[in-house]
Amino acid sequence: MMSYAVEVDGLRVARGGREVVHDLTFSVPRGSVVGLLGPSGCGKTTLMRSVVGVQIVASGTVTVLGHPAGSRQLRRRVGYATQNPAVYADLSVRENLRYFASVLGAPRGDADRVIEEVGLGGARDRVAANLSGGQLHRASLAIALLGAPELLVLDEPTVGLDPVLRGELWGLFHELAARGTTLLVSSHVMDEAARCERLLLMREGELLADDTPDALRTRTGAQDLEEAFLHIIQGHEVAA
Amino acid sequence: MSLTITLATTRRILAQLRHDRRTLGLLIGVPSLLMILLRYVMDRPQAFDRYGPILLGVFPFIVMFIVTSIGTLRERTSGTLERLMTMPLGKLDLLVGYALAFGVTALVQAGVVGVIALTWLGLDLQGPVWTLFLVTLLDALLGMALGLFASAFARTEFQAVQFMPAFVLPQVLLAGLFVPRGQMSAVLQWVADVMPLAYAVEAMRELTWHRSVTGTLARDVAVISGCALLALVLGAATLRRRTD
Ligand SMILES: Nc1ncnc2c1ncn2[C@@H]1O[C@H](COP(=O)(O)OP(=O)(O)OP(=O)(O)O)[C@@H](O)[C@H]1O
Ligand SMILES: [Mg+2]
Numbered sequence: 001m002m003s004y005a006v007e008v009d010g011l012r013v014a015r016g017g018r019e020v021v022h023d024l025t026f027s028v029p030r031g032s033v034v035g036l037l038g039p040s041g042c043g044k045t046t047l048m049r050s051v052v053g054v055q056i057v058a059s060g061t062v063t064v065l066g067h068p069a070g071s072r073q074l075r076r077r078v079g080y081a082t083q084n085p086a087v088y089a090d091l092s093v094r095e096n097l098r099y100f101a102s103v104l105g106a107p108r109g110d111a112d113r114v115i116e117e118v119g120l121g122g123a124r125d126r127v128a129a130n131l132s133g134g135q136l137h138r139a140s141l142a143i144a145l146l147g148a149p150e151l152l153v154l155d156e157p158t159v160g161l162d163p164v165l166r167g168e169l170w171g172l173f174h175e176l177a178a179r180g181t182t183l184l185v186s187s188h189v190m191d192e193a194a195r196c197e198r199l200l201l202m203r204e205g206e207l208l209a210d211d212t213p214d215a216l217r218t219r220t221g222a223q224d225l226e227e228a229f230l231h232i233i234q235g236h237e238v239a240a
Numbered sequence: 241m242s243l244t245i246t247l248a249t250t251r252r253i254l255a256q257l258r259h260d261r262r263t264l265g266l267l268i269g270v271p272s273l274l275m276i277l278l279r280y281v282m283d284r285p286q287a288f289d290r291y292g293p294i295l296l297g298v299f300p301f302i303v304m305f306i307v308t309s310i311g312t313l314r315e316r317t318s319g320t321l322e323r324l325m326t327m328p329l330g331k332l333d334l335l336v337g338y339a340l341a342f343g344v345t346a347l348v349q350a351g352v353v354g355v356i357a358l359t360w361l362g363l364d365l366q367g368p369v370w371t372l373f374l375v376t377l378l379d380a381l382l383g384m385a386l387g388l389f390a391s392a393f394a395r396t397e398f399q400a401v402q403f404m405p406a407f408v409l410p411q412v413l414l415a416g417l418f419v420p421r422g423q424m425s426a427v428l429q430w431v432a433d434v435m436p437l438a439y440a441v442e443a444m445r446e447l448t449w450h451r452s453v454t455g456t457l458a459r460d461v462a463v464i465s466g467c468a469l470l471a472l473v474l475g476a477a478t479l480r481r482r483t484d
Pocket of ligand 1 (some may be wrong): 015016017020038039040041043044045046047083205484
């Protein structure tokens with residue numbers, strides 16, 4: 001039972017009077033890095049919101065670390081970085097992290113640790129409003145890392161970052177996974193997809209594939225993942 | 241509810257205010273200036289004794305209403321509220337955190353405006369000074385609670401700003417700013433009776449004019465506290481862990 005960090009069964013979500021997630025069922029194994037991919041508007045953010053328990057769902061169940069998503073017991077054990085950076089623009093990076101660290105009851109020094117982990121050491125005393133787009137994203141990501149949660153749900157955490165920084169962050173994600181953290185990461189970048197152990201491919205609120213990158217390449221006979229995705233997404237269109 | 245989280249929230253809000261020097265300056269400066277202006281527009285000490293307390297009762301309310309409605313709207317739209325709602329923060333932690341931070345701010349504001357009014361402008365305060373601060377504090381908390389509640393109905397900052405005149409000006413008019421309440425029609429008096437701000441203004445009058453704590457003042461304090469509490473409960477109900 002505890003081998004899965006996330007178990008989604010028959011999930012349906014309606015937003016703005018329209019069903020945008022249709023009957024999703026999948027599981028995320030513990031200690032793995034799972035990528036969530038799909039065209040813009042396909043429902044990645046909605047799915048992640050359901051996993052952290054801030055989304056009103058129409059039906060189905062979402063079980064996280066053995067509890068229903070959003071349960072009180074999960075509030076220290078799940079870290080979530082929203083797609084748009086959620087930080088206080090009028091506070092410095094360190095003040096932001098100190099505040100969220102006290103809310104989480106994270107150990108002293110955790111704020112400084114995560115600032116270093118996302119490479120914001122040089123900007124720790126800068127007010128968030130004066131950060132660059134990528135720095136702001138990393139500040140928001142750092143908050144999710146506070147208190148060493150068992151599950152990290154990261155919505156496009158590396159958007160707007162250069163290849164070097166992206167590489168460093170993915171190094172960090174794998175390090176965390178090696179220590180037993182489970183990561184569910186959405187992305188639009190194919191070289192990132194290749195670094196995931198499993199991939200969930202969505203289109204228009206449906207799950208098209210749930211497999212390892214290698215299996216996806218083999219199944220489609222494609223050279224690279226980009227081609228494999230196009231193949232699956234278009235193949236589905238033909239079948240539909 | 242957790243004391244650590246509540247106090248961390250208070251510290252965070254005060255830090256936000258500290259970074260925003262201009263807002264802090266306006267919070268203290270604007271009421272002081274208006275008070276001075278009122279004194280010299282009246283130009284008669286008796287008239288100032290009559291209208292000064294009204295302003296004392298209205299400022300903390302208006303200021304805290306605006307600051308809280310914009311502040312919580314920003315928390316909602318910037319995603320920080322959603323983020324907090326995934327964390328072990330109780331709604332009460334957030335509300336009490338806000339209340340403490342803005343309560344402190346309101347007391348500083350009342351301190352400065354009160355000193356200016358009582359010394360330089362010669363406002364004649366009969367009652368004990370602590371009643372002035374007590375009523376100011378409750379008044380500010382009432383403004384804060386209603387601001388929090390109102391922010392739930394605003395999707396943009398433009399809308400939130402419009403709620404201020406909508407919530408506040410009718411109350412100020414009915415509280416007897418231009419026409420004494422006794423001269424209003426029965427219907428308006430009845431409406432005024434259910435407007436919490438009217439009690440704040442009345443309380444300010446009572447404590448400036450009477451040497452001891454009157455029964456009316458005690459009743460006003462009770463009514464303001466009750467309304468602030470009710471508004472806080474309503475405000476709390478608008479904080480949702482799950483949204484669409
Ligand atoms: N607040 C909302 N109200 C109504 N509909 C919404 C809302 N947010 C998203 N939607 C709709 O729900 C669907 C899924 O949106 P979602 O944000 O989950 O997509 P996404 O896969 O994360 O896209 P992107 O890659 O662009 O971030 C879209 O059709 C979108 O228009
Ligand atoms: Mg998204």
